[in-house]
Amino acid sequence: MPLLVFHTSQLLWVRLAALVFTCVAFSVAAHGANLPHGGMADWCIFCWAFSFACTLLVLLVEQFGLQARIPVSWTNFPITIACYAALLCLSASIIFPVYFIKDQQRYGETRDYRIASTVFSCLAAVAYMGEVSLSKARPGEVTGYMATAPGLLKVCQTFVACVIFMLVSSPAPSYDHHAALKWCMAVYCICFILSMAVVVLCVGECTGCLPIPFSKFLSGYALLAVIMYLTATIIWPVFQFDKQYQRRGNNTNLIAVAVLTALNFLLYLADLAYTARLVFVTV
Numbered sequence: 169m170p171l172l173v174f175h176t177s178q179l180l181w182v183r184l185a186a187l188v189f190t191c192v193a194f195s196v197a198a199h200g201a202n203l204p205h206g207g208m209a210d211w212c213i214f215c216w217a218f219s220f221a222c223t224l225l226v227l228l229v230e231q232f233g234l235q236a237r238i239p240v241s242w243t244n245f246p247i248t249i250a251c252y253a254a255l256l257c258l259s260a261s262i263i264f265p266v267y268f269i270k271d272q273q274r275y276g277e278t279r280d281y282r283i284a285s286t287v288f289s290c291l292a293a294v295a296y297m298g299e300v301s302l303s304k305a306r307p308g309e310v311t312g313y314m315a316t317a318p319g320l321l322k323v324c325q326t327f328v329a330c331v332i333f334m335l336v337s338s339p340a341p342s343y344d345h346h347a348a349l350k351w352c353m354a355v356y357c358i359c360f361i362l363s364m365a366v367v368v369l370c371v372g373e374c375t376g377c378l379p380i381p382f383s384k385f386l387s388g389y390a391l392l393a394v395i396m397y398l399t400a401t402i403i404w405p406v407f408q409f410d411k412q413y414q415r416r417g418n419n420t421n422l423i424a425v426a427v428l429t430a431l432n433f434l435l436y437l438a439d440l441a442y443t444a445r446l447v448f449v450t451v
Contacts, residue, residue: 182298183227186250189292190220190257193285200281201268208267215260216289219253219296241373243312244319247303248371251314251323254296259331261289313370318386321439322363325393328432329360335421335428342422348407352429355400359393359436383443390440397433404429 194216203209226246229235235242265286269279305315313319336342336353343349366386369375375382405426 179299179302180227180230182295182302183223186253186292186295186299187220187223187227189288189295190216190223190253193257193260193288193292194220196281196288197264197285200277201285202278202281203268208263212260212264212285212289215256216292219256219292222249222253240371241312244314244371244373247300247312248314248319248323248367250296250299250303251320252327254293254300255324255327257289257293257296261286261293264289313375314367316442318390318439318442319367319370321435321442322366325363325432325435325439326360326367328428328435329356329363332356332425332428332432333360335425338421342408342425346407348403352400352404355396356429359396359432362389362393386443387440390436390443393436394433394440397429397436401426401430401433 194213197203197209197213197216203213226249229238229242230246238245264282268282269286300320303315304317304320305311314323333356336356343353366389369377369382378385408422408426
C-alpha cells in the first residue's frame with residue numbers, strides 16, 4: 169500500500185498556518201458575525217476565501233508532486249499567490265474592523281465573532297508575509313521573475329490599482345467631470361493592464377511570445393508607467409481639490425485615491441530602478 173510522505177519545511181508550516189487562519193476568519197465571519205450582504209462584507213469574505221482556496225491548491229500540488237502537470241510556472245505561481253493573499257488579507261484586516269467593529273452598536277456574541285475574524289485575518293496576513301519572505305529571491309539566486317523585487321512590485325502595483333478602481337467608482341464615478349481626470353483614469357487602466365500582463369506572462373511561462381526581448385519590454389514599460397503616473401499624481405489632486413474644478417463628492421475617497429496614486433508612482437519608480445539594474449547587470 170503506497171504511503172503519502174509529507175516533506176516538512178518552514179515554508180510548509182507557514183502555508184498551513186495561513187490556511188488555518190484564513191479558514192477560521194471567513195468561517196467565523198460567515199457563521200456568527202451577522203454581516204450585511206454586499207459591499208465591504210463580501211469583499212472581506214472574498215479576500216479570506218480566495219486566499220484559503222489558492223493556498224490549499226498550492227499545498228495539494230506540492231505535497232502530491234503535481235507541479236509538472238500544472239500548466240503554469242511553479243517558480244512564479246506560489247509566490248505570486250502568496251503576495252496577493254498577503255495584500256488581500258491585509259486589506260481585509262483594515263477594512264473589516266473599520267466597517268463592522270468601530271462605532272457599531274452591536275455587543276455580545278456578534279461583536280466577539282467580528283473581533284475573532286479580525287484577529288485571524290491579521291494572523292493570516294502575517295503568515296503570508298512570512299511566506300513571501302521565505303520564497304523571495306536571495307542575492308545571486310537563480311529563480312523566477314515573480315520572486316524578484318520587480319516581480320513583487322508588479323503584484324503591489326496591480327493591487328493598488330484595483331483599490332483605486334473601487335474608490336473612484338463608489339458611490340458614483342468621480343472622474344467623469346473633466347478631461348484631465350479621465351486621463352488619470354486612463355493611466356490607472358493602462359498601467360494596470362500592462363502590469364497584469366507581465367504577471368500573467370511570467371506565471372504562464374509565455375515571456376518568449378513577445379516580439380521584443382522581455383528585459384527591454386520591462387524597462388520600456390517601467391519608464392512609460394513612471395511618466396504616466398507622475399502626471400496622474402499631479403493632475404488628480406489639482407482637478408479634485410482646487411476650488412475652480414471641485415464638485416461635491418466623497419472627499420475621503422478622493423483623498424485616498426490621491427494618496428494611492430502617489431504610492432503607485434513610488435512603486436513604479438522603484439520598479440524602474442530595479443529593472444534598470446537587472447538589465448544593466450545582465451548586459
